[in-house]
Amino acid sequence: MDLLCTESINSVTEAGGDQLSSSNSATQQTPMEVRLNTAVKDPTFLDDRCLENLLKSEERHARQHSNYFATVQKDITPDMRRVVAEWIIDLCEEQNCQEEVSLLALSYMDRFLSLIPIRKTHLQILATGCLLLASKLREPNYKALPVELLVFYTDHSITKKDLIRWELLVLSRLKWDVSTVTPLDFLELLLCRLPIENKKCHDISIEKVRKHAQAFISLAAREHYFSNYTASTVAASSIAASLSGLKWDLRSGQSISYLVNKFTDLTGIEQEFICECMDKMEALFQEQRRRLPQSMHITSATATIVSQHLQQQQQSCVNFKCSSTTPTDVIEL
Structure with missing residues (x-):
């Protein structure tokens, strides 16, 4: 049994009859704005049981990352990882993503780097694949980051086909365990x-x-x-x-x-x-x-x-203006 709502906005409007069409003719001519509706906070999710379940869930990945720069990765440095992390966070900020998306993508990337050694030329496509995967999990269906947009943010240094391949590679190496706690x-x-x-x-x-x-x-x-x-x-x-x-x-x-x-x-x-x-x-x-x-x-x-x-x-006020920009030095990795 399918419990998903499959009707479209147009079909619902047409089903309303002539009365709805005549009273809202101006509204039908204007495209309806899609808004993100969030549920009301449920106090049930603040119970002790929820906290205990989260603590048990994070034990699966506890201490898994370790210092992979000294044990696994030979071509990747902490500075490179920092540049990519800032790029991910900036991208999510510009696209108004959910706050968890960037943290989840970085968690996937750290878990992958702790398992598989890669070349520095593959670091950005790995980060992009992790970001694509994280957006699918934490963003609504109509707001998940499109593949074309991610390719654009890399200055077309990668292709759609390669990005999808790396997404599948990340999933396989993580054994499809993507319910990471942030x-x-x-x-x-x-x-x-x-x-x-x-x-x-x-x-x-x-x-x-x-x-x-x-x-x-x-x-x-x-x-x-x-x-x-x-x-x-x-x-x-x-x-x-x-x-x-x-x-x-x-x-x-x-x-x-x-x-x-x-x-x-x-x-x-x-x-x-x-x-x-x-x-x-x-x-x-x-x-x-x-x-x-x-x-x-x-x-x-x-x-x-x-x-x-x-x-x-401090008592003194620090005045500054900082705009969110996409780093271009990631490509140089």
Whole structure:
């Protein structure tokens, strides 16, 4: 039994009869705008059972990435991986993709690189194939990135036929296990279990912390060494780093150590890993802070959040304008 809706907009309009046609004749002449409708948030998906299932799911890929630059890849360097990661994130930003698409594509790419050695000339087509696959899973059917568009973004350095072949190659090497958990999957489950909002810091809301944490996750996705941590560790560390940057611990009376202990109780992650990942995020943030005005590879959304985060740490305001552009130096790989 097919439960999918197969009727088109035109057929529904024609079935409405002459009354609908006469009353909405002007509407029929104008193409109907397709909008993305999302379901209302269901509190059921925030239950402890959902968090436990996500923790079990991420165990399948835990520590799978390792340091493949030293063990598997001989022709690929971390700098090359960073350029491709920035290209993927910029592309998704320009096409208004779901936030999980870029993270999922990078996860596929890291898993593939930890298994199969490739030449540096194949790195971009691998990234494009992973992005095509991720968009099919996390984007609605009518918004999945077309093959022609991805070929255009590579400056036609690849062909449609080769891209489809690499997509199948990625699927076969990953054994069709593409239900990868990302840090964004844990973000809401962890935020709703923390006492973030209180009277002492009324200007810090869950939504504000969520945006800052998403910016940290986006920054971390550019660096390969964060792939050694589980998705829950990256999510917990991004929240802790965001609250630390917003001075939540000083204003609320709760220490960052309290947050780390809370995350350990919720996820079972050792405090050492959370603190280590958090320190690396803050170090990356400071590095990005120094080169942000000159950088053109960071997405506009992330740049806005990072700028707000800097304003919380400093009294002075940093004014900059960062546009999202597609890097061309990927082709030189």
